[in-house]
Amino acid sequence: MDTLDALMRRAEPSALLSLDGTIHSLNASMATTLGRPAEQCVGHDFLGVLPAGQRAAAENLLTHGATTKSVAMRVLQFPGPGSAHVVSLVEARPADLAGGHRLVWVHVVDARNDLGSLLIPFRLAAAAADLGLWMYSPQDHQLEWLGGAPALAAPFPEASVSLSSLVRRVHPDDREALGRIIHSTAAQSPWISLRFLTEQDGWHHVACQIRRIRLGYDGPEQVFGVFRDETQLEEGRQKVLAAVSAERLRADEIAAFASALITAATEQELQQVVLARVAATFGGTGALLALVDNRTGLLRVSSDASVDPRQIAAMDGLSLGDPLPLTCVVRTGEPQFIPNRDEVIRRWPQAVCFPWIDSFAAISITPLSPVGDQPVGAWAVTYDSEHHSSPDERALMSTLADLAGQALKRTRLQQARIELATALQESMLPTLPEHLPGLEIAARYQPSRDGLDIGGDWYDAFVMPDGTVALEIGDSQGHDVDAAAFMGQVRASIRAIAPHESKPGTVLTRTNELLVTMDAARFASCTMLYFDPRDGRVIGASAGHVPLLCVREDGSRDIRELPGGPVLGVLPGTDYLEETFTLEEDTALIMLTDGVVEGPGLTLDAGLERAGTLAAQALHDGLNADATAERILDAAVAVDHLDDVAVLVVRRA
Secondary structure (H helix, E strand, O other): OOOHHHHHOOOOOEEEEOOOOEEEEEOHHHHHHHOOOHHHOOOOEOHHHOOHHHHHHHHHHHHHHHHOOOOEEEEEEEOOOOOOEEEEEEEEEEEEOOOOOEEEEEEEEOOHHHHHHHHHHHHHHHHHOOOEEEEEEOOOOEEEEEEEOHHHHOOOOOOEEEHHHHHHOEOHHHHHHHHHHHOOOOOEOOOEEEEEEEOOOEEEEEEEEEEEEEEOOOOOEEEEEEEEEOHHHHHHHHHHHHHHHHHHHHHHHHHHHHHHHHHOOOHHHHHHHHHHHHHHHOOOOEEEEEEEOOOOOOEEEEEOOOOOHHHHHHHOOOOOOOOOHHHHHHHHOOOEEEOOHHHHHHHOHHHHHOHHHHHOOEEEEEEOOOOOOOOOEEEEEEEOOOOOOOHHHHHHHHHHHHHHHHHHHHHHHHHHHHHHHHHHHHHHOOOOOOOEOOEEEEEEEEOOHHHOOOOEEEEEEEEOOOOOEEEEEEEEOOOOHHHHHHHHHHHHHHHHHHHHOOOHHHHHHHHHHHHHHOOOOOOEEEEEEEEEOOOOEEEEEEEOOOOEEEEEOOOOEEEEOOOEEOOEOOOOOOOOOOEEEEOOOOEEEEEEOHHHHOEOOEOHHHHHHHHHHHHHHHHHOOOOHHHHHHHHHHHHHHOOOOOOEEEEEEEEO
16 A cells, blocks of 8 residues: 555545544645645544534544445535536545554545446435435536436436426526526525426425535536425315315405404495395395484384395384394394294294295394394395304304494594584685785595595695795595594695795705604695795795696696695604796696595506596686696596595686
């Protein structure tokens, strides 16, 4: 055997180890392969510098090298000098120092003529783990199938395929992720999910992981991929997700139902919530709602479209003393879950003559007030076949009905307060100046819910000391008395500040500081303009409000989004930017609140486009500012707006 010095002078990576694996000495090639300077290797455990998954194999190799004189070889993986690990065939032999001290000489065997041997452990491990293994050569863009689970060979109809051919089999949504990990310079990628299209079975779900490995200490760097078939796992996961999604959807629907009941502001809204949701929530085919009229004590009955209107008319006006299931539930506060028509006739024989009895096969009736409370009403869910309500269904129906009853009582108690507040709000809106120099102006306002609710929309126009006309429109947060009161505070503040400031941005800044100092619990958006009637110059600023519309007599229009800042009353120290432009003659500015341009099924962009079209056509048709404002407001109300609406039309004459 060569002397120890000769062994260490070999070009291939070599090291001398003590029998317990401590590095006695090593050459530069081995230090490079271990990925650290030589001085950080000597005296350290050889196994400790290897990847964790290689230590058992390396320990076995050293044991053979120390205890036998036969050649012992293993394929080991080293950290390497870069991002890619180095895979090498390593030999271990015994070696003796002077004085009889025994060592083990390990060195990397030159395997350039048989690089395939370095892949054998990977092939075996892939097959044992039911994985698929492939290798990608960046130089020629080819992928080679190396074996493993036969079921995973489907993406590789041939032993070697081009990268582009493989990518074509990948789902379009997954191709970017595959390309990203293949071309990554990281030593190892995370597992990613891919879908492969096979000729026999359609789409397969697989998980893929990429590792960069150098074959031999001076060999080529290759990209290795591992496949794991997750098709059955994905199918099971999808079933679970579908079940979870269905359960979540039902939970969301119930939560939405409860939320809608809690937030119902009027009897009409409560009626809409119940009739639109209750039958679907409990798997019924129809629903009706019976409410006790406070003035007459009789039932007022409404239903969804599944019940014959003539039958509803026959029930409308029933007395609580009538011997029917519905009136019994309202009167006693005890729910009735009747599984079939025979049960109705058995318990209420008088009902056999009532025409409604033929419209259902089973019915669940739940009171809106508990036993002992003042009767307020009940709802009923009908079924077209026999239906036995579970305890959970009964409990849920009773809970939701109780929420509906609370909402009904709340709306009735608040009715007078709402009407009073609406009158208060309308009284707080200003009367516009009749004659503004060089300006034609008109405004319209409509509270939400057909006048039964209140809000914080406002507008204003007044002449400044220097002859400039100040114009504003805004929207305070909320739809209640506090919103109306807050709106009055904001409008009054602007009125008080504006005559002392020459720019609208400064007015908004000072108003914002005032509201922040007051620690107001609300906020408000606002657009403010200064119009100079002498030359048509306009200075505008916005506090988080809806953009302006600029329309002309020729029918053209555009959206002008003013600079500014956030809504008023939130952030201290805010400066509001301004924009200056000229309002040409026979041109109008349309100032709006968001209720005009947003609503159910109506986005802000679509709403602005619609309002701009209406206003431009009104000018083109020769309508004045007043008629133009009326046309815009009518269109907003026609789409069942849920918010307050305010329109201020400003036209330069």
